[in-house]
Amino acid sequence: MPRRITLAAVIAVLTCLPVAAQEPDSLFIGIHQAESQYYSGVFDTASLRSIASPGTPVTLKSRKEGEPAFLVYGWHPYWASDTAFLHYDYSVLTHIAYFSYEVDTETGSYTTLRGWDITPVIDYAHQQGVKVMLTVTNFGSDRNIALLTDTVKQRHLINTLIYQLKMRNGDGVNFDFESVPASMKANMVSFCRRAVRGIKAELPQAEISLATPAVNWSDAWDLNALADICDYLIMMGYNYYWSGSTTAGPVAPLRGENYNITRSIQEDYLDAGVPASRLLLGMPWYGYDWPVSSSFRKAGTTGTGSSRTYIATIPMVNANGKAFDNDTGVPWMSYQNDTRWRQMWFEDSLSLLLKTDFAKKKNLAGVGIWALSYEAGRHELWNGMKAVIEGTVSSDGSPAMPGTGGSEILSLNPNPVKDKALVSFYLSRPCAMSIAIYDSGGRLVEVTEQGSLPPGMMTSEIDAEKLAPGIYFCVLYTGEGRSVRRFSVTGN
Numbered sequence: 001m002p003r004r005i006t007l008a009a010v011i012a013v014l015t016c017l018p019v020a021a022q023e024p025d026s027l028f029i030g031i032h033q034a035e036s037q038y039y040s041g042v043f044d045t046a047s048l049r050s051i052a053s054p055g056t057p058v059t060l061k062s063r064k065e066g067e068p069a070f071l072v073y074g075w076h077p078y079w080a081s082d083t084a085f086l087h088y089d090y091s092v093l094t095h096i097a098y099f100s101y102e103v104d105t106e107t108g109s110y111t112t113l114r115g116w117d118i119t120p121v122i123d124y125a126h127q128q129g130v131k132v133m134l135t136v137t138n139f140g141s142d143r144n145i146a147l148l149t150d151t152v153k154q155r156h157l158i159n160t161l162i163y164q165l166k167m168r169n170g171d172g173v174n175f176d177f178e179s180v181p182a183s184m185k186a187n188m189v190s191f192c193r194r195a196v197r198g199i200k201a202e203l204p205q206a207e208i209s210l211a212t213p214a215v216n217w218s219d220a221w222d223l224n225a226l227a228d229i230c231d232y233l234i235m236m237g238y239n240y241y242w243s244g245s246t247t248a249g250p251v252a253p254l255r256g257e258n259y260n261i262t263r264s265i266q267e268d269y270l271d272a273g274v275p276a277s278r279l280l281l282g283m284p285w286y287g288y289d290w291p292v293s294s295s296f297r298k299a300g301t302t303g304t305g306s307s308r309t310y311i312a313t314i315p316m317v318n319a320n321g322k323a324f325d326n327d328t329g330v331p332w333m334s335y336q337n338d339t340r341w342r343q344m345w346f347e348d349s350l351s352l353l354l355k356t357d358f359a360k361k362k363n364l365a366g367v368g369i370w371a372l373s374y375e376a377g378r379h380e381l382w383n384g385m386k387a388v389i390e391g392t393v394s395s396d397g398s399p400a401m402p403g404t405g406g407s408e409i410l411s412l413n414p415n416p417v418k419d420k421a422l423v424s425f426y427l428s429r430p431c432a433m434s435i436a437i438y439d440s441g442g443r444l445v446e447v448t449e450q451g452s453l454p455p456g457m458m459t460s461e462i463d464a465e466k467l468a469p470g471i472y473f474c475v476l477y478t479g480e481g482r483s484v485r486r487f488s489v490t491g492n
Contacts, residue, residue, distance in 0.1 A: 030178050031239050031286070031307065031370060032075075032211070033139040036100065039079040070389050071366025073209075073234060073280055075099045075135060075174075076121060078114035080373035085121045088372055089382035090128035092389065096121060096372065097174040097209075100135040101164070105146040108153030109160050122168055131171035133207065134164060138177045148180070148187040151194070158198040165203055172207035173199060174234070182220040189222050192229045207231045211282070214240065215259055216268045224273035231278070234368045235269060237261045237355070238284035241345065243305040247298045248290045248343040252283065254329035254354055261355065265362060281359040282368035285310045285375060287346025295334040295341055297325070302340075311376035313346045317455060318430050322348075329354045349457035350426055353384035360388055380456025387411065387424045387457065407431065408483040409476050410457075416488040417464040423448075423474060423485070427455045431478045435460050440471040464489045 073095040076085060085096075098121060104111045122132045136157075138144055147153055161173055175195070180188055196208045210226055212233045227233050240259055241249035253260040261281065269279055290305035308316070320335040325345075332345040359367050367385070375381050392413040411424045423435065434450035445467065449460045462474065469491035476483040 029139070030213075030236060031242075031284070032099075032137070032176055032236070033178050034243075035077070035079075035307070035371075036102075036137065036139070039077070069094060069366075070360065071095060071232075071280060072369070072385060072389075073097060073366060074369035074372040076372045080371075084373035084376075085124060087377035089379065089386070090125070090130055092382050092386050093125075093128075093130050093372075094366070095131045095133060095171075095207075096125050097133040097135045098122070099371070100137040100176065101161070103136060103138040103143070103147060103157060105138065105143045105153070108147065108150075108156030113164070116164065116168060122170065126169070131207070133172045133174045133209070134161065134168075134170050135174040135176055135211075136161065139179060141179045141181045144177055144180045144184055148184045148191055154191055154194060155198070158195050161195075162199055162202045165199070165206065171205075172203075172209070172231075174209045174211060176211040178211075178213075180220060182218045185220055185222055189225045189229070192226055196229055209234055209280075211236055214238065214261070214264045214268075216272075223269060227274040227278045232280055232365050233269075233274060233278060234280040234282050235264065236282040236368075236370070237264065238282065238286075238370065241288060243288060243290075243307070245288075245290070245301060245305065247300050248288075248292050248305070248332075248345060249298050250325065250328045250330040250332070250345045251287055252330065252347065252351075252355070254351070254358060256325075256327035256329070260328070261358070265358075265364070270362075276363045277365055279364050280366045280368050281355060281364055282370060283352055283355050284347055284370055285352075285372075285381065286370070287313060287344055289316075289342060289344040289346075291337075292334075292341050292343045295343075297332070299334075299341065299343055308344060308346060309374040309376075310347065310381065311374060311378065313344065313348075314378075314454060316344065321429065322455075324350065324428070348455065349380040349384040352381055353388055353457060356385045356388040378454075378456070380454075380458060383424070383459055384457035387459075392422060392424055407433070407476065407478040407480050409474065409485045412462070412474055412485045412487050416490045417462065418490050419463075419465050421462045421464060421487065423460045423462060423476075425458055425460070425476050425483070427453055427458060427478065428480065429455050431480070433476065433478045436475045436477065437462065437467070438473045438475060440473075445472065462487075 071094045072092050074093055075097045077099045098116055101113055102111045116134055125132045138147055199206050208230050209232050210230045212221060212235055214235055214237050238252040240253055241251055255262050286307050286309050288305040289308050290301045291303040292299035292301055320333050322331045322333040324331050330345055330351050331348050334343045356367055392411045407427045409425045412421055432452045435448045437445045439445050448462055467489045469489050471488050474485045
C-alpha cells in the first residue's frame, strides 16, 4: 500500500536568544546552548515522569546485512514531548543522544540529568537496535576553564558518567562543550584522552563522541588530535546565520556562502587530518525567521530572529509558499506580518537529502540531527535520508538536480522490476497529486496513488506482479505539471 504522510496536531515554535552575525563574535552562542537555556527557564524537570516502555516493536532495517553502517545520530532534547520518541524512524536512526547531563563545574558532578535516570527512551531504542548515548553539556568560556583546568573535577565527572551509563545501560557519551576558549585547546585534548581511557576501562564497548563547531575560529580546537582520541566527531553544521545576523540567510548553506558546509568539512576537518570515517555532518531540523527591511533575498534584518522547528515551518509554507535557493541548497520565504516584512531560511526534505548525499559522497561516517522531535511525527525528512542511505536516489549536488525546480519523481527502484518497486518523489508545495502507470502504447494501466499531500519527500509503491512483462511509464501529476520515469517489468 502507498505510504501516507499525516499532519501532526501540535506545532512547536522555538524562540532563541539574541546572538551575532556570520563572522567571529564573542557574543555568539550555538543553537544547542541557546535552546537549552531558553527551555531551562520554562521546563520543569521535576515534572518528568517515568512511563512504562511500550511493547517490543517490529525492528525495521534500512541497511543490508554486512554493509558498513551509515550512522544517523540524533539528539533527543529534554523538552521533547513524552511520546515523541515513539514516532522516530528507527529504520534510519542508529544513535540517540539524550540531551543532557549538565555539568556542575564546582564539583564535576551534575546540576541536572534532565530525566536520564527515568526516561523510557533508552529501553525503547534498544528494542529497535538503536544505541543511546548520554550527552554531557558544558556551555560558556568560564565554565569550560573551570572544568578543563581541574583534573579532580574531571575525574569526578568521569566516574559519575560511568555510574550513570551502568545504571541505565547507556551505550556511551557525547560531549558537547561549547565556547571553549583557544587557551584551553591542549586542555581539551587532555580531558578527552582522560575521559575515553577512564570510561572504556570500565565499559570497553562504550562509544565516545564530541560535538564540534562548523568553523574552527582562531584554531581553538585540535580536531585532528580529538578525532584520534574519540570514536567520532559530529560537526554541528548549522548556525552559519543566527538570530543576531545583520542579514537574513541560510542557517546551513551547503555551498555558495563565504562559510558553508562544503568548505567547513573540507578545510576545517578533512584537510586538518580528521579521517572521514570518524566524522559526521550535523544537520539542522530548524531554521531562522527574521524581521527584515524588504522582500529581497538576504534582506537586511531589522531585529532579532527566532528559530523555527521544521514542523513550525509547514503552515507558514502552506500560507506563503517558498523558493529553493540553488546557490546555497536551502529553501527560503518572504512574507508580511501586518505591514512588516519577514524572511525565513529553513530546511526541508530536499535540502536535507542534498546534505545527506554530500556526507555519503564524502565517505563520512554519517549525519547528525538537531534535533529529534522537531519533525513531530512527519515522515518526509526521514524519507529523504532513507532514499540516500539505501541508494534509491542520489545527486551530484548541482542546481539541476530533479526536484529543485518543482515536483518531480526522483527515483524508481529497482528497475527493472520483478515484483514491487518504490517510487520516491518530491512535492515542492501542497497539492493534489496522482501517480499513474501507462504501457508502451500510451494506455492507462493503473492509478497507484492519488490525493492531497503536503510538500516534501514522499514514497509510493508499484505492484508489478499484476503487470505483464514489458516497458511502462510511471507518471506523477501535480498542479505544476507532470514528471515521467520509464521502467521495465521482467516478470517471474
